[in-house]
Amino acid sequence: FIADDSKLHKIGQKINIANATQALDVTRILVEASKQLER
Known part of the structure; x- marks a missing residue:
């Protein structure tokens, strides 16, 4: 098997x-979660 670069x-x-x-x-989920916590 020769690896094709x-x-x-x-x-x-x-x-x-x-x-x-x-x-x-993940970032989007964290942003949404933080918005939920602020309410």
């Missing part, structure tokens, strides 16, 4: 995008 790079990009969107979701 371009394929690995694409997979890495997908993982990075998934992690970034997950982080944004």
